[in-house]
Amino acid sequence: MSGVGTAAITERDTPARPMTSDPHADGLPLPQRWWSAATIGLGISMSVLDGVIANVALPVIAQDLDVTPSSSIWVVNAYQLAVLISILPLASLGDIIGYRRVYLSGIALFTLASVLCALSPTLPILSLSRALQGFGAAGMMSVSPALLRFTYPHAMLGRGIGVNSLVVAASAGLGPSIAAAILSVGPWPLLFAINLPIGAAAIAVGRKALPFTPRGSHSFDWRSTVLIAAAAVAIFWSIEGLAVNASAWMIVALLGGAGVLGAVLVRLQRQEHHPMLPVDLLAIPIFSLSVGASIAAFCGYTFAMTALPFRLFHVFGYPVGVIGLMMTAWPVSSGMASVAAGRLSERYPAGILGGVGMALFCISLLGLAALPVHASAWSITACMALSGCGFGLFQSPNNRNIIASAPRHRSGGAGGMLALARLAGLTLGAAAVSVLLAWYANEGTLYALVAGAGFAVLAALLSMLRLSSPGTAAASIQAPGGKAH
Numbered sequence: 001m002s003g004v005g006t007a008a009i010t011e012r013d014t015p016a017r018p019m020t021s022d023p024h025a026d027g028l029p030l031p032q033r034w035w036s037a038a039t040i041g042l043g044i045s046m047s048v049l050d051g052v053i054a055n056v057a058l059p060v061i062a063q064d065l066d067v068t069p070s071s072s073i074w075v076v077n078a079y080q081l082a083v084l085i086s087i088l089p090l091a092s093l094g095d096i097i098g099y100r101r102v103y104l105s106g107i108a109l110f111t112l113a114s115v116l117c118a119l120s121p122t123l124p125i126l127s128l129s130r131a132l133q134g135f136g137a138a139g140m141m142s143v144s145p146a147l148l149r150f151t152y153p154h155a156m157l158g159r160g161i162g163v164n165s166l167v168v169a170a171s172a173g174l175g176p177s178i179a180a181a182i183l184s185v186g187p188w189p190l191l192f193a194i195n196l197p198i199g200a201a202a203i204a205v206g207r208k209a210l211p212f213t214p215r216g217s218h219s220f221d222w223r224s225t226v227l228i229a230a231a232a233v234a235i236f237w238s239i240e241g242l243a244v245n246a247s248a249w250m251i252v253a254l255l256g257g258a259g260v261l262g263a264v265l266v267r268l269q270r271q272e273h274h275p276m277l278p279v280d281l282l283a284i285p286i287f288s289l290s291v292g293a294s295i296a297a298f299c300g301y302t303f304a305m306t307a308l309p310f311r312l313f314h315v316f317g318y319p320v321g322v323i324g325l326m327m328t329a330w331p332v333s334s335g336m337a338s339v340a341a342g343r344l345s346e347r348y349p350a351g352i353l354g355g356v357g358m359a360l361f362c363i364s365l366l367g368l369a370a371l372p373v374h375a376s377a378w379s380i381t382a383c384m385a386l387s388g389c390g391f392g393l394f395q396s397p398n399n400r401n402i403i404a405s406a407p408r409h410r411s412g413g414a415g416g417m418l419a420l421a422r423l424a425g426l427t428l429g430a431a432a433v434s435v436l437l438a439w440y441a442n443e444g445t446l447y448a449l450v451a452g453a454g455f456a457v458l459a460a461l462l463s464m465l466r467l468s469s470p471g472t473a474a475a476s477i478q479a480p481g482g483k484a485h
Contacts, residue, residue, distance in 0.1 A: 027153035028211055035209035036151045037160065040144050041167040042202045043107050046195055047137035048168055050114070051079065052175025054130070057188045064188060067123045077240070078127040082134025083141065084232045084423060089225045091142040091416025092276040096220060099143040099150070099412060100210040104203055106139020111199025117192035138419075145403050145415035150211040155346060157404060162342015162396040169335035169392065177324075214409060216274060224276040227265040234258035239431040278413035281406050286466050287414070290401040291421045293354060293462035296455045297361075297394055298425025299432075303452030304365055304387065305330070306433040311445035312380070316373055326381045330388040337392025342400070350397035354463030357397075360390030362456035369449040394459065401466070429455075 028036055054075055062072035094102040113132035120126035144164070152160035182190055238254035241247075269275035282288045305327075312323045341353055364386035371379060399418060406414035432451070436444035 027156065028151050028209075032209050033151055035205055036147070036211060037163065039202050039206035039209055040103075040147055040151070041164060042198065043103065043110075043140040043206075044144055044164065045167050045171040046107075046110065046198060046202075047140055048171040049175050049178065050133065050137070050192070050195070051076075052172055053179035053182075053191050054079065057179055057183065057191055060183060060188050061126070065123050065126070071123060074123065074127045075130055077236075078131040079134040079137070080423075080427065081233070081236050082131040083138045084236060084427070085229045086135050086138040087142050087420050087423065088228055088276050088416045089220075090139050091146075091412045091419075092274070093220060093412075094143040094146060094415075095216045095274065095409070095412035096218065098215055099146045099213050100206070102139050102143045103147060103210065104206050106136045106143075107199050107202050107206065108136070109133075109139065110136030111195055111203075112136075114192040114195035114199065118189035120189075141419040142416045143412055145399070145418050146213070146411035147210060149403050149408065149411050150213050154404075158345035158396065158400045159339070159342040161399045161403070162339045162345075165338035165342070165392065165396050165399065166335040169331045169338060169388075172331050174331075213411075216409070218274045221272065221274075221276050224265060224268060224272075227261050227268070228276065231258045231261040231265065234261065236427075239427065275413070278406075278410065278417055281410060281413055281417065284405055286401060287405045287417075289462050289466050290350070290398050290405065291417055293358075293394075293459045294398055294402070294418070294421040295425045295428075296459035296462060297358060297391065297398070298422050299429040300361065300365070300452040300455035300459065301391060302426050302429025303433055303448045303455065304368070306430055307436075307445040307448035307452075308368070310437065310442070311449070314442050315445065316375065316380075318377070322377060326377055326384055329381045329384040330391075333385040333388035334392035334395075335388075337389045338396045341393045342396040345397035345400045348397075349467060350401040351463050351466035353397040354394045354466075355460045357390045357393030357395075358456045358460035358463060360393065361387055362390075362453045362460065364390060365449050365453040365456060369446055369453070390456075394463070398463070 027033060058072050058075060061075060062068065065072075090102055090106070110133055113129050113136055116129035117126060117133065120129050145161075148160050148164060149157060179191060182194070234254045235258045238251050238258065241251045241254065265277055266279060269277045269279045282291070308327065309323055312318045312326070318326070337357075341357070344353055364383050367383045367386070368380070371383070402418045402421075403411065403414050429452075433444075433448050436448050436451075438444075440447060
């Protein structure tokens with residue numbers, strides 16, 4: 001990864017670097033802080049948007065490339081699998097060679113892969129290009145939280161994460177509309193080609209604005225990388241097997257194999273001073289509770305967001321256009337709440353904010369499940385807005401807890417776990433909804449909303465448990481050189 005697409009990213013960290021890039025300073029000075037935050041937001045928005053617009057464009061892509069709809073799913077799967085495999089290794093690489101270098105290389109690879117996607121004449125080539133895009137996206141996702149930590153002063157970290165959450169929510173919410181607008185004036189390759197000028201601009205600004213960070217002296221752990229990749233592939237294929245009613249023996253064998261690989265990985269990581277799977281950070285109660293709450297919350301989010309379009313279309317009878325407008329209330333309210341919650345997290349415990357947010361989220365999902373089939377669009381939209389508000393109130397403080405509870409020299413590992421928790425929740429939730437829809441058809445959408453509310457309760461409980469957990473144990477993890485950060 002560090003050697004891909006980095007021909008223009010060859011700067012070396014030298015003692016002559018300006019004071020604005022001092023890795024030990026508490027954040028960046030203005031206006032460099034704004035430009036750094038803009039670069040981080042721009043890269044993350046590209047990765048989120050491409051994940052959304054590819055889903056919208058699947059029917060058009062399948063028709064244009066003359067493949068079956070089931071085959072076209074690999075346009076999405078290749079991207080997700082690449083991200084799943086590489087999130088933790090690239091976060092670890094950021095600890096070694098610097099977060100800005102991994103981030104800029106990620107943007108470069110993502111941009112190059114976008115051009116390859118636009119030029120792809122067949123599904124296999126497009127799927128391979130999408131996998132390269134996934135590796136580039138993982139480069140950005142894995143270290144963006146760490147870069148935010150070095151961009152903002154500690155006292156402003158919550159609002160910085162809140163703004164970043166707003167960018168993610170806005171990208172996810174506007175993705176379908178942007179895809180529809182582009183497809184109305186041009187062919188599907190334009191969806192990917194548009195990333196070229198955006199990526200080039202992000203690289204140009206990022207080279208000057210992103211903070212330099214301390215580098216580790218340890219070597220990259222290739223053995224753990226292989227184990228993580230093998231376990232991720234086994235888990236991914238087992239989930240796919242559930243969705244397509246594959247042999248139970250095959251699914252059990254894949255899950256068993258993933259469990260064995262995971263056990264070996266954990267055992268090896270316990271012996272490492274710089275573990276790729278951050279078992280040292282997971283020993284911090286507030287960190288592990290925050291990661292668990294994030295996985296549960298994103299499971300609930302995916303249950304709802306995946307099931308609702310089917311329920312509103314097949315059960316309530318709303319047209320697709322109206323459904324899209326109603327569901328827009330979710331990301332809009334989530335983004336606004338994320339910004340407010342980011343500021344609140346600097347004054348109030350994340351356990352309280354997260355618990356209240358997930359309680360609102362649970363109430364809203366139960367409300368959506370209880371609505372009669374003749375419910376008005378306004379009632380549905382109000383529940384959507386409450387869902388987004390609750391989720392946004394949880395997300396920013398929880399993300400801040402994950403990052404701030406780790407020592408600064410382990411910011412890469414913390415950022416990798418933050419991204420992995422989100423991805424795990426999204427993947428597990430989507431797989432479970434697929435099973436419910438396959439087994440119970442339209443009735444499965446109701447069960448999915450109730451299950452999502454259950455996961456919201458779990459996330460709320462994990463959030464509240466942080467109030468009684470010990471303070472961050474980050475100080476007990478020694479930085480290279482013997483000092484605790």
